[in-house]
Amino acid sequence: MLNAPNTPKTQKEDSPIGELRRLLYRHLEPSVWPNAGISPLNWFLIAAILVGTVAAILQTEPLISSGREALFRGLELGLGLVFALEYLVRFWIAAERTGHGIAENRLRFVFSFSGLLDLAIIVATFAPFVTANLLVLRLARIIRIVRLAKLGRMSAAIQRLSAAVASRGVELLFTMGLAATVLVFGATALHLLEGELQSEKFGSIPRAMWWSVVTLTTIGYGDVYPVTVGGKIVASIVAVAGIGLIAMPTGILAAAFSDAFRTGSDD
Amino acid sequence: MLNAPNTPKTQKEDSPIGELRRLLYRHLEPSVWPNAGISPLNWFLIAAILVGTVAAILQTEPLISSGREALFRGLELGLGLVFALEYLVRFWIAAERTGHGIAENRLRFVFSFSGLLDLAIIVATFAPFVTANLLVLRLARIIRIVRLAKLGRMSAAIQRLSAAVASRGVELLFTMGLAATVLVFGATALHLLEGELQSEKFGSIPRAMWWSVVTLTTIGYGDVYPVTVGGKIVASIVAVAGIGLIAMPTGILAAAFSDAFRTGSDD
């Protein structure tokens, strides 16, 4: 994605094939789409991905899927053809990219993360039509859900937001490290205080870490909580630290977004 | 609301009727209210809406409403008359708006979102007095609660805040898309890991999505949670992602409000 140019090739190619290739390139690649928003072709692909994901989700519920096997199979076959065609077109238009030769640009697409993801999804979509192996079918089902990740490249706005998050990578990593430290200390303390009383839940530090996660994220399912006075006091300290753990990344991200949008509007 | 002018009509009309119309227009429309804050007439309407909403809420509790049917009916009739009068006045003063002819301004009011809402509310308020159809009565009850939405147009400050949120629409939409993706992936993972052990709760992806929502929003009712080691590890990752899902929109909104207030104070 990084070596994709912001402007299409400028040399004049008057052949209708070359013109079609440039047209498809502009419509598929958000960074060279000349108009605001998302191109009609990408809207269609977004719709196809969403329909496919919703179908894959609903298919797992027997109350919905039983008696509609043919409908789901037909939908899956149709979407498989759409994504296969998209892959071939993306391979073809990779030639429009600048900076390298046509062959190298195509190879770069095939071995890029999104290119490999596309190929894996197409293989997974057609697998159930050529095999009845249960493990393959199960894996294919997961990968069909993974298609959602294809949405990421559809919009330039997403790429700008991701850059803002990435620019604070070290600080966010530090916050996660701090969270992990509080997590481990909390689990260790509760293991020492209630390890014998509730051995099933706090009998070892790894077991106590489930309580620690559920408390620090403020979820609090209620399947595990301290029952002694000492345990409740330590749990209160861990819980208050949990508030800080939400406040710190939020503060870092707020500062990052604020700066990103201000810099953007200064241009 | 967008084509409402910021200044009232300036042509001199000396008739007392015209003066009354201009006076009511200034008192009902926050954007042309010359003083700071909210006009006395709008304060009265806010009070009427709040009293009506509280009454509609309390009426559903038998411990409160039984034996007080006449009181609630009388209150409802009185409020219905107030809102009907308000609607007629708003229709009349729509003529004060600039940019179009009087008739067109009035038609625009009738077919605007808030005009249609007003009419629906008035119909719903009087429906129980002319029919005893149970479905109509039930629908009327809901619409009486919807009157709360009328509060939105009472203040210019609300419109400024809404604009700040709207200016970051793409980014907030992206965050919701990301949240939906984590939601689906989390539900898929838990369905694969605990679908057979807790088939009632994780037996299909749509069922597992209830767990996913309750966990990502950090509510954690405790009606459904993972019980295996693998399920707990995946749930921990989803829970930590839930913190990020709170941090990202907060960061975006903080930046939006900060910029909106700074721009405002620069003028």
Next chain:
Amino acid sequence: MLNAPNTPKTQKEDSPIGELRRLLYRHLEPSVWPNAGISPLNWFLIAAILVGTVAAILQTEPLISSGREALFRGLELGLGLVFALEYLVRFWIAAERTGHGIAENRLRFVFSFSGLLDLAIIVATFAPFVTANLLVLRLARIIRIVRLAKLGRMSAAIQRLSAAVASRGVELLFTMGLAATVLVFGATALHLLEGELQSEKFGSIPRAMWWSVVTLTTIGYGDVYPVTVGGKIVASIVAVAGIGLIAMPTGILAAAFSDAFRTGSDD
């Protein structure tokens, strides 16, 4: 607090009594304390308030208080004398304030919110020593906890932070109004969907509002949650709205603090 001057009176009074009054004024009033931080006298008062609060809390627990009645009574008597003396001194030094006459400044202190609070606390502290009326004793116990509110005037930093929050009062009020609207709509929807199935929990809108509060604040005790598919879908929407309800005030406050500190450092 608003008409308290930032500088003490400048006229020369050489009497030792007048000098003591000025000294006590500087030590008790944070806004005229010439050094950084909090004065030693205010540190002592903060300690007295905290000790009194902790004692009042612990006294309610029979495991701690039984057998130590004399200790708690003695502590309460000592603190009562400290706060009575503080009140008399504050009455005396009110004369140091500028802008009004000595008598008026003292009357203003007596009838100010903090003056009345001080008096109520002193009366409550000594009440158990002059009466055995159970209701009086119970009320006195609560008011002793209220002493914590006295801490508010101890620091100038607190007053600056409060001003930053107050400057966004309209926006925060709007957020609370929006939260109340979502609360009412969520409760109405769940009442319609599960009112008959779980009549004890969703049988009326006021009952359903307890679920609404517990969900929107993301607490999720687990005593009440939807059990039908429709209820779970609506609850999911309310839960996601709950994230926005946390994000909006946070964004507003972040912007307010950011501006307050930046303006402060520009001086």
Next chain:
Amino acid sequence: MLNAPNTPKTQKEDSPIGELRRLLYRHLEPSVWPNAGISPLNWFLIAAILVGTVAAILQTEPLISSGREALFRGLELGLGLVFALEYLVRFWIAAERTGHGIAENRLRFVFSFSGLLDLAIIVATFAPFVTANLLVLRLARIIRIVRLAKLGRMSAAIQRLSAAVASRGVELLFTMGLAATVLVFGATALHLLEGELQSEKFGSIPRAMWWSVVTLTTIGYGDVYPVTVGGKIVASIVAVAGIGLIAMPTGILAAAFSDAFRTGSDD
């Protein structure tokens, strides 16, 4: 850490021993590391700390540790030697610090917080190899987890972030004071309202504070919640205050980080 200079000593020492000491100093002390990021030696120490912590955590789970006692003992012995060597090297290179004499710099290291922590960890690591006293073994286990705190000095970025948090110390302290006040008031109110009905949970203010913490942090385990109408109304107010308690520190930290990064980029 405060008296560590930003530049190494500049006098020419051509002895290979002196050169090795300067080299180790640059590699161990993040503030004098000339390149971006973290030095290879510190990466190795971070890995050793993390491996040791994970081992200490897993060792407490019988399902993992039983039958692998020799492996855990060997790993612990190896890590103990690494940390002992690190301590000796840190003692040796303390001479490179400027501002004081060599002997004083070394004494300062030995009696610094991190120096004493290092020594305690080394003693705790080797204790199980020289004694079988159960209490010593238990204490040693905790201290091995405390090694995580050694990570703090590994990165200059962490020190910058800590400074941003520290710069808002008064405001964050005030927020915690406010949270403590709401906590105490909420617990007092629930104790008064439900102290007799649920005496085990709200029978005294200290007992009610466990409910208060679990509610204000929005964890909501579900082991304790109000059951009366009055209790639920007060709990709702405390819960909404809980949202503000998350919003305020987040706002303060967001402003602090925003300013810290902006100031940093202005240089």
